Amino acid sequence: MLDNTLKTQLKAYLERLTRPLQLVASLDDSDKSREMHELLREIAELSDKISVVEQRDNAERKPSFAITSPGQAISLRFAGIPMGHEFTSLVLALLQTGGHPPKVDADVIQQIQQLDGDFHFETYISLSCQNCPEVVQSLNLMAVLNPRIKSVTIDGALFQSEVEQRQIMAVPTVYLNGQVFGQGRMSVEEILAKLDTGATQRAAEKLNAKAPYDVLIVGGGPAGAAAAIYAARKGIRTGVVAERFGGQVLDTMSIENFVSVTETEGPKFAAALEQHVKTYDVEISNLQRAEKLIQKDGMTEVQLASGATLKAKSVILATGARWREVNVPGEKEYRNHGVAYCPHCDGPLFKGKRVAVIGGGNSGVEAAIDLAGIVSHVTLLEFAAELRADAVLQRKLHSLPNVTVITQAQTSEIHGDGQKVNGISYKNRSDDSIHRIDLEGVFVQIGLVPNTEWLKDTLNLSRHGEIEVDVRGQTSLPGVFAAGDVTTVPYKQIVIAVGEGAKAALSAFDHLIRQ
Structure with a gap:
């Protein structure tokens, strides 16, 4: 199943294992079971730390396999063959179960380990879904770090009767202890925020304690990321507050027109944006939705849904856009149900x-x-x-x-x-x-709507709800700039958003030095 190039790459990754792994397969006589067994056998051949155990048991789902490590209380299972977009999820599950440390902030790891309760997650995915891997990888990581968390990833195309029974019509769909927990892309931080009810308040308290920024960027898409990089390179105090870093790019399947990048996928591009921003001294506040913009005492304040308020000498608005709805009877009622x-x-x-x-x-x-x-x-x-x-x-x-x-x-x-x-x-x-x-x-599939509802009666918007900007990205408010799909700039393209973000940051810097 794995070509030689993939085997070579995987073998190099598996050299990072620090403890033995067992791939425990629950199989039957189906073609998919034989296919799964072949995949597991090929993986085991790449490392002397991996063994395959075959079971003809009464497992709830066949074919499926668990990834375990002797002496470790880890409950992590794939019901299906994790290829396509989920192959990376498989590799990460192998590495993390095998003792390789995850690339996650220490406070996130601590929050996972301190969760109190028994959590059994079932995640329904499709192998062509670019939004599913982040959810799968987040829940698998949680299962590795906390013995009271179980994670099962289910290929909806393989277990169609189960999908029909639960009437699942959108992926990823996550069940927690038998009840629907969430649908769509979710980061590990978002999942933890839903499980840990005190997380929002603690985050708000931290944000309220932050000193004012020279430049605060609202939005973490291509325009926001470019603005953050250009601002930080000027040596000024830079912050980014975003509802989800990456923005709409996270929902984009294929990107083939970003100059110098022949082809990539939205989630990979978004991850590269975040990694690039983090190479600079930029404070990123994720999972925060802006609700109000106020100017007073020479400062611009951004009030957040969490109750926190951030202050800055200049602000760049890069909140992007979202899918336009048809707004007819039945659309909202049957969202994710057809x-x-x-x-x-x-x-x-x-x-x-x-x-x-x-x-x-x-x-x-x-x-x-x-x-x-x-x-x-x-x-x-x-x-x-x-x-x-x-x-x-x-x-x-x-x-x-x-x-x-x-x-x-x-x-x-x-x-x-x-x-x-x-x-x-x-x-x-x-x-x-x-x-x-x-x-x-x-x-x-009828286009986009700018995310500007929170800015009505605050600054000038076009009849389509876009932020009106001049050639420098300046809005109708002094010291407030805007960039990307949220503005009146024509042609909503990633490469244009990046350029507009850079221009807005340079304009904000120019504004600061002239004050």
Whole structure:
């Protein structure tokens, strides 16, 4: 299963093991069991510290395997074959169970070890989901560090009956002690914040005690990261406060147009951004949502949802944007129960089913093309009279036999049976007739909305809610700058956001030295 290059790389990693490992496999006579056994055998051949134990037992899920170390109370299991995006999760689980220290802050490790309670996590993933590995790796790490935590990763495509029974229609979906704990990307800090009820208050107290910054950047996407690097290089006191470092890039599957990087994935790009920022003297406050911007006494204050307040001589707003919603009946009710926004993540859960894609731009057409290889049929609904996607994408789309394109279609309602989606209705804008399509999934791909609700009546926004900026990134408030997708700057691209972030930082520095 592993090619020679991958084996060579893995063998080098496994040399870091400091204690023996056992791969305990629960197998049956299926092809997937044989495939799993072959993978485990190949891994064991790469290190004399690893052995494989095969069990024909009554395990809850087959095929599956546990990673254990004799004498260690570690409960960590993969129900499925962790290849694709999850191969890194497998490698990290092997290293951490084998005694290699994790690259996590000491206070996070201490917080995990001090959790009081019994926690049994079940995480449903798809191997094509770029958001799933962070959740899997976080929970696996917690299982390694705390003997009262159990982590099981379940490939939804392999255990479809279980997915149907629990009506899981979005990944990652995490169950804790049999109840839904969360859906979507979560960092280890976010998981701990949900488990440790006192964490938010402790974090707020630490933030309130911080001295004022010369530059405070609100947002941790490409624009915010670039601004932090450029500000820190000027030798001024720099801070970043972000709801999640990486921003929307974390939800991006493939990046092929960032100059000098031929191809990468969003989560990898986001991790590289954070690593680059951390090479400088920048204070990062993650998992913090900004709620209010106030100027007084020559300072700009950013009030946070946690109750903390940060002060700065200048501020750069880089809060980015989020997926635009259709805002029709049924969308909110059936989100993650048939309504989805990430075809790469959730597409495999709709294998063999009927779905709709709303949106005829590049994102919508690319989603329809990707889904056509998984589902039985795709209906693409476009509001305008013709698709807006690039010609090459349209040609590919129209060549697919299981895709129907409907233009001049205004989505009016998403239907469901109270538990999951079972249809969608649209109005034909040419004659106002109403039509219903029976299906099992709806993927929304209609653009972005700037994250500026918290700034209304504070500074000048465009009619689309974007922050109005001049050529220097200056907003209508003195000393407050903005950059990236949240602004009126056209063309929402990563490479443009990075440049705008750098420009905003240089403008903020210029503002400071002139004060």
